[in-house]
Amino acid sequence: MVDRIWFRLTFPLIAWLWLYWPSLSHMVTVWMNSKTYEHCFLILPISLWLVWREKATILKTPLTVSWIAAGLLIIPSLIWLIGRAAGFGLFEHLAAILSLQLLLWAVLGTAIARQLWFPLLYLLFAVPFGDSLIPRLQMITADLSVWLLNLSDIPVYREGLYLTIPNGRFFVAEACSGIRFLMSSVALGTLFAYLQFTKTYKRIFFVAFSFVFPIIANGIRAYGIVLIGYWSDMKYAAGADHLIYGWVFFSLIILVIFFTASLFSDAERPPSSPSASETPTPPRQQWGVFGSIALLLSITAFWNLQLSQHLSPTTQTNTTFQASQTETLSAWGITFPYAQTHQRQTTADGKAEIFTARYNIWQQDGELISSLNQLFNKETWSLKTIQPVNLASGVRARTMTVANASGGTMHVLYWYCVNDFCSSHPLAIKLVKASYRLAGQQGFSDVFAIASSELNDTEILRIAEQNNGILAAKNQ
Template structure:
């Protein structure tokens, strides 16, 4: 009778503990033996995944190359192993659901591949990569079914964090950091002179460059935060709230980091926080902030519950027709091959005849071609243009330089809209980017950039021309390229860059460039004609 009484007390104790800690009663999925449905659908999915990687290897390898060369996106090297670990943790739940091929998955796969094709035609690498990653969940739904996709929905969504994206946040983050730092210094009664992302204190000069934007911190924080939210919470709202916090907190923290570095340098007479230690202090500060974020988040921590898909009872174990599984596999393989066949046809296009890019010697209003004494040796950087020229014009003491870069056919590493095309590279030895903005002027918008060196300041106006349509927006230019290629088979385009010495009166320099652009544009169509 004693063992019986002990057993009762043990059962009662477990019941009390279950009431005190509901999470401890979470159902734990047991791993079932592999069923016949898994034996057929599992290898089929792995085969189609291998086909996807083989056919779209250029897209997959482009992500890996960015992970390897960019510190900002180096986290991508960990995304796939973490995804595999997250799926492995769900092996018990997965074994309790039988694969059920789903036609909606084929529709999702077709939509993903259509997005890849559109991005390939337009030459938008990040959309190409996003569409490639989106094809993986689509394959899961098509071959294994939506119930299995539900079980590993979060890990599948986590894969998208491996796509190198977010560089368009660089400039807004730089401006926010500069605004925050200068505003805080002014609140502390420091005399500050600001110009764009540059500011000066009595103790020294500072600039918020790309490395100070906080983009690396932000991307790392969101990635780690998404992982922490998944393993720490089971509520969708708690996960979403923590991910949102991992996005907002590093942006604000980066402002404090920049302020801390400026104050350290100021009070040390510019002896600390100005060299390598500048970066070290930044990462140490970021590490402390992340630890604090995790510590606060731990107060709402929950044990992870088993992800049981809706209607996962007997309906989840319906027998699956071998014919249906095979038909879905064949359809998926055909969809995977389709876009590449069309791209192969596009690749056969010949480069159109090269234009002369000959501009008038005297465009009017007293301007004449002058190649004797160059205003500057600076040139905008364009990657592998099919034709490029730089000409300088003078009117008395006024000088304007014209740079044209023409691309007859958009292809990888030789396209008008590309991250390799820029006014100035990051952390240049001579030139610094003071700032840039879009000017909504007539007859079309312009992008204005200001560069400065120790001897000269340049004001730059530039825009793109796709077909016969000018635009200063890279996204619109990409869409125009895709439209022209699909409708006419032609995707030629060129960039126009005008620059002059920036005067004390900025408006006068702007008016000078716009006046010259009005004289130049009527002759551009002839200049780019073969």
Template sequence: MNPRVRIYLSMAAVLVAVVLLFRETAFEVFGIWWRSDTFAHGLLVLPISAGLAWRARGRLEGLTPRPSLRALIPLSVAALGWLLGAMANAASVTHFFLALILMSAEVAVLGGQISRVLAFPLLFILFGVPIGEFLLPIMMDYTAEFTVSAVRASGVPVYQEGLHFVVPNGRWSVVEACSGVRYLIASLMVGTLYAYLTYRSLKRRVLFVLVALLVPVLANWLRAYMIVMLGYLSGNRIATGVDHLIYGWVFFGVVILLMFSVGGRWREDLDPEPACLPRQPRAPLSRGAAWARVAAVAVLLAALPWLGHRLELQGDASRVPTFAALQPQSPWALASRNFSGFKPSFEGFRSEQRLEYVNGSAQVGLYVAVYGQQTQGHELVHFRNMLLSPHDTVYSRRKVTNGPDSGHGHWLESVISGKNEIVLTWSGYWIDGHLLTNEYLAKALLLRARLLGKPDTSAFVTLWSSAMDEASAHAQLQAFYAAHGSQLLDHLNQLNPGP
């Protein structure tokens, strides 16, 4: 068999084996590619990687696959990372480490020489990892701040409430599609590919990738500013409907083409390739030793999904404890009806409580979402679970600071504005007897509980007060917490008492 044919067949066999062994994670990734506008580019990653590998076929002349024992080290690390991610129900972690498993397995089967030739096609697989959702709120905030500042600098008065702002003839909001995350991810992938194909020197490649990171962010800010100005100057006749989205993508396409045109002035792909250094001869590897290494890779990969399922916490989800409602302390009483439309955006919980208390004109709400026996779709820490959804058109977050110390950790204090109210919230994750506000630390504690064989019962808890101004809301919340704080912590401890 032709050696190059053996190389490509080996690569295809490894891809098929990894996808079959980790099919649940692989299907999750494919599902995200298929249904998400943000990560639709993932559908092109494997075909592009295969095309790049085929493009390098001339440099593979005379090479044959030689399984590498040293590649088992990164493969083992990637496998352990996938296992820990699976136990913690951290989808982004399992997706990332699945890509590393695939890359490491290819290196282990192909060997060092071939892998060096195919380094970029293999590394390109990382662009298929659907990660970047965590950037949404950050980039939405920056887009809103830049747009408001630029509009004001243009002489147009603007009233801003977080991600919402009002100009004299219209109201605008920075939503998920306006964040620029889609532009950033697409530009980074296309820019990296362009840099690899166009340049030979590492310096020029790195510089162009940095430009591909910076340009879409600036372009998205300018796009948002120009959309608002077009709407304002035209009396909202243009840039407010479907043409809003069309204009955005056309503008992005023009920016990318300009970036490529400028970058093409320093292209190196037309220069003759530098001569390759002669390969050092290697001691022959027996067929038995080669197959032993391949078998070691196969056994390790095959054992991981089984081990992951064996270590998953098993039990009856209906036996997860529920949060006991707080008994109102005089002069507080349970409200007969909801006084505010505010509610945290959480899903996949085993149970939830939403209670509201009144004391004369003072109004305080309590929300607790309880999670346990956590599996995919029933995770406390998930990118869809948040205090305030970015899609919310009524409320917007204005300020986030550290709240008071509960004795088990600090609350996260947020100031949220509504149409006719200010909502002040204290929120946090209750995990293993600790109150946390960092979602990464929360995931780590949940993983620790699972590794120790402890229940992963946990909760997200929010206290909020609604008033006409921030000072009044703060005073109401402090008064309620002074009367009910100890009882609240006791009830949370009944869910999971911690160490």
């Protein structure tokens, strides 16, 4: 039985690795370069251990194939191609894992997949996701800290993500958002929910608990750091003390989650029994499923090759335009590296700055929506508010207010375009870019931004309306 399983798995897994290797390699690189996703290294070993626990049942379950799973493989293939075309790593990583899950289901059959439903689904935690939660988590941490400081009668002044107390100032940075605690605790909480509970409602509630508890706990942790700084006159609230306190607190979070799971755990579940309704699949049907999988992977590989052949090296001119030689640009800090062209200038009255940058949608290095790009210098400014606005041309833009440590504020209006399609939503821009690339068409993607520390949102919006045609023409 074991030999038959390995025989079925060997060639499909080799083909899967060959096709998705670039995405898998990039996914591991993300794990290595981000402390937020260090827990992802444990997901595969944990899943294999969970499979090993079910080995006796698996060996007694007849091997079949699943046409349903084989057909569903089309979905991750399309998601992966869109991710490749859009340069969207999350789509690539998610598609690679989904395709592995469906591939195993297809070649081993529904009965075995039903026995291994949790180990297979648990592989989704290997996908590095959650970065989009960081700004919101920073705001929640700041909110909880201020609320607890007010309860403690400690004077605090908040400006965006800056918290000022009588003897010091704190900044709720991305590292303080608690995203590391959150992702790790949810992954472990989900595992505990599966191992400790048999009732579905208990599992759902416990996973929700493992999501909410670390968010609240991180707010308490940040409050504690400020409290230590207040009591120690800022001697023990930064540097190594900050890091040690964070790790101790994270350990306490895991202990609380583990203790809660043990406290409310259900009785040990009976060993699962093999399905008696499944019968071995005829050889013709087996080879039909294997052939369908091979055909789908080949088509996906061919389409990916066509995309790769259209990529062109970046021609980076990166010219910077200023309205006059005497003007001084502010410490806005907007950065879009690897753009083919970018321009930054002040308005005639010097009260606002305009920035534009252009990318070719086929260039290899650099793209419009990227973690390397920033609409303001995050070391100088922190996000205070952000909201959508509509330009008269129908473009859905966004305006945001950022603050610095000295109490200054700056308003920024921005939007993106891919050829004639404009939006401030990054996902929409990526999908439109992907549609052009999948169709083999040419195009450009642009960013337009206006910033001012003197004008309000309405006045900046008026500048955008007055210069809409000029802004579009600058990158022609």
